[in-house]
Amino acid sequence: MAGEKTLSGKYMAYPEYKNSGIECLGMLPSHWVVQSLSIATKRISVGLATSVTGYYRDKGVPIIRNMNIKEGYFDGSDMLYLDEKFAAANSGKVVYKGDVIAVHTGSNLGLACIVPEEFDDCHTFTTLIVTTSEGLLNKYLTYCINSAYGKAEVHRLKFGFGKDNLNVKEFKCFYTLLPEYSEQEKIAYFLDHETDKIDTLIEKQQQLIKLLKEKRQAVISHAVTKGLNPRGPMRDSGIEWLGEVPEGWVVSKIKYVAELTPKKSHVENARTNKCSFIPMEKLKTDILVLDEVRIVGEVIDGYTYFENEDVLMAKVTPCFENKNMVVARGLENGIGFGSSEIYVLRANSKILNDYLYYRLQEDIFMEIATASMSGAGGLKRVPSDIINNFIFALPPKKEQAAIYQYIRSYTSKCDDLINKAEYAVTLMQERRTALISAAVTGKIDVRSWQAPKSSAQGTIND
Known part of the structure; x- marks a missing residue:
C-alpha cells in the first residue's frame, strides 16, 4: 500500500507504514x-x-x-x-x-x-x-x-x-x-474543504427530495378533493372548510362508507388457522412487511384483526403523521392481526378501498386528525370519532377508480425519483465517512494536497 494511490485511486498513500499496535486499525504512517x-x-x-x-x-x-x-x-x-x-x-x-x-x-x-x-x-x-x-x-x-x-x-x-x-x-x-501539528492542520483543512463540497451536494439532493415529497402530497390532496378535470363544473359543498367540489360528488362521512375496527366474531371458528402478524414497525406508507405468521387463537385476544383489502392506518404519533397506512394484501389465509395501535377501515360498496387509502392522506384530514390527538407524551392517538365523523366529498366509483389510478401512476414515478435521490445521499454520506476515516488514520497522504483554485461544487470526482 505504501506510496500507492488509494480511496478510488485519487489520493496517494504514505511512503512508509508501521504496525500501530491497535488491532482494529492495523498499519499507521511510520512517523505518526x-x-x-x-x-x-x-x-x-x-x-x-x-x-x-x-x-x-x-x-x-x-x-x-x-x-x-x-x-x-x-x-x-x-x-x-x-x-x-x-x-x-x-x-x-x-x-x-x-x-x-x-x-x-x-x-x-x-x-x-x-x-x-x-x-x-x-x-x-x-x-x-x-x-x-x-x-x-x-x-x-x-x-x-x-x-x-x-x-x-x-x-x-x-x-x-x-x-x-x-x-x-x-x-x-x-x-x-x-501526526505532526502542521500535518494535523493540513488534514483538518483538507477535510473541511472536501466535506463542505460533499455537504453541499447532499443539501441539494435533500432539497430535491423535499420538493418531490411536497409535490407528491399536493397531487394527492388536489386529486381527492377537486378531481382530475380542471375545467369540470363545480358546486358549493355547503361545508365552509370544504369549499367547492365537483358536480356529482356527494358530501358524506367516513362512517357511512367504511366500518372502523371490524368485529372479530366471524374468525372465531378459525382459531387453529395461520394468519399474518403485523407489529407497528412493519406498517409503513404503502408497505406491509409480511414476514411473521401466528396461529389465530394465539393473537385473537389483545390484537387488532383485519383481512385482505382492509385499509390499515397507524393511530399513534408519530406513525400517523408519517402516513403509515396501507391496503392489506397477501395475508396468510387472508387474515391478519397486529398492533392495537392500528386502525382498520373496511370499505363498503360506496367506496373503493384504494381510493379511501389515498383520501386518508389528504392535507385537511391529516391536519384535523393530528390536531385532535390526545394522550400522554409520545403516545398521543387519533380519536376514533374524528375518523368516523370526518366530512368529505365522495366521487362516483368510476371516477374514484380513475383518481386512484392517476395518483398511483404519479406517485410511483415520484417515489422512484425520491428513492434515487435518497440513494445518492447515502452514497455521498458513505463517501464522506470513508474520506474522514482515511485521512485521520493515515490511509491517505494529503500533505501535498492543494485546494483547487476554482472549486466546482457540482460533482465529486472519485
Missing part, C-alpha cells in the same frame, strides 16, 4: 504516534452532573446539553440558561472557546464538536470536556473522534447496562493518532 487522551490533552473533565432544573433562568449563563452537540459542529439553538450565582459557584466545571465537547451518555455517545467563541466560559450538562495541548489541534481531534475509528474506540471504552456511558476515566484511554 499513538497516544492516549490523558497524555495528549491538558484537561479531560465532565460538566455539571447534578440536577440543575431548579437553577434554569430566562437569562443568565448558557448551559450546553448533549442535544447541542452535532457531528463536527455546535448547534446553538434551543439554549437554556443558568442562574449566574449558581454558575459562579461551579466555576470549575466551565468550558472555554476551542474546547472539544463530547456526548457522555445515550444514543449519540462520543459525538464531538468544538465550543464556539460565543459560548466561552459557559457550562455544560454531563458532557465530556477536552482541552487540547499545544501538540494537538482541536479540529483534528474532533474529526478523529467522529470518524469510524473514533466510534470504534468509543465502543471499546463504553460501559453501562441499558444505557451506554463514557466516563472521564475511560475517555482518557481513547487512543489518538498523532
Whole structure:
C-alpha cells in the first residue's frame, strides 16, 4: 500500500507504514504516534452532573446539553440558561472557546464538536470536556473522534447496562493518532474543504427530495378533493372548510362508507388457522412487511384483526403523521392481526378501498386528525370519532377508480425519483465517512494536497 494511490485511486498513500499496535486499525504512517487522551490533552473533565432544573433562568449563563452537540459542529439553538450565582459557584466545571465537547451518555455517545467563541466560559450538562495541548489541534481531534475509528474506540471504552456511558476515566484511554501539528492542520483543512463540497451536494439532493415529497402530497390532496378535470363544473359543498367540489360528488362521512375496527366474531371458528402478524414497525406508507405468521387463537385476544383489502392506518404519533397506512394484501389465509395501535377501515360498496387509502392522506384530514390527538407524551392517538365523523366529498366509483389510478401512476414515478435521490445521499454520506476515516488514520497522504483554485461544487470526482 505504501506510496500507492488509494480511496478510488485519487489520493496517494504514505511512503512508509508501521504496525500501530491497535488491532482494529492495523498499519499507521511510520512517523505518526499513538497516544492516549490523558497524555495528549491538558484537561479531560465532565460538566455539571447534578440536577440543575431548579437553577434554569430566562437569562443568565448558557448551559450546553448533549442535544447541542452535532457531528463536527455546535448547534446553538434551543439554549437554556443558568442562574449566574449558581454558575459562579461551579466555576470549575466551565468550558472555554476551542474546547472539544463530547456526548457522555445515550444514543449519540462520543459525538464531538468544538465550543464556539460565543459560548466561552459557559457550562455544560454531563458532557465530556477536552482541552487540547499545544501538540494537538482541536479540529483534528474532533474529526478523529467522529470518524469510524473514533466510534470504534468509543465502543471499546463504553460501559453501562441499558444505557451506554463514557466516563472521564475511560475517555482518557481513547487512543489518538498523532501526526505532526502542521500535518494535523493540513488534514483538518483538507477535510473541511472536501466535506463542505460533499455537504453541499447532499443539501441539494435533500432539497430535491423535499420538493418531490411536497409535490407528491399536493397531487394527492388536489386529486381527492377537486378531481382530475380542471375545467369540470363545480358546486358549493355547503361545508365552509370544504369549499367547492365537483358536480356529482356527494358530501358524506367516513362512517357511512367504511366500518372502523371490524368485529372479530366471524374468525372465531378459525382459531387453529395461520394468519399474518403485523407489529407497528412493519406498517409503513404503502408497505406491509409480511414476514411473521401466528396461529389465530394465539393473537385473537389483545390484537387488532383485519383481512385482505382492509385499509390499515397507524393511530399513534408519530406513525400517523408519517402516513403509515396501507391496503392489506397477501395475508396468510387472508387474515391478519397486529398492533392495537392500528386502525382498520373496511370499505363498503360506496367506496373503493384504494381510493379511501389515498383520501386518508389528504392535507385537511391529516391536519384535523393530528390536531385532535390526545394522550400522554409520545403516545398521543387519533380519536376514533374524528375518523368516523370526518366530512368529505365522495366521487362516483368510476371516477374514484380513475383518481386512484392517476395518483398511483404519479406517485410511483415520484417515489422512484425520491428513492434515487435518497440513494445518492447515502452514497455521498458513505463517501464522506470513508474520506474522514482515511485521512485521520493515515490511509491517505494529503500533505501535498492543494485546494483547487476554482472549486466546482457540482460533482465529486472519485
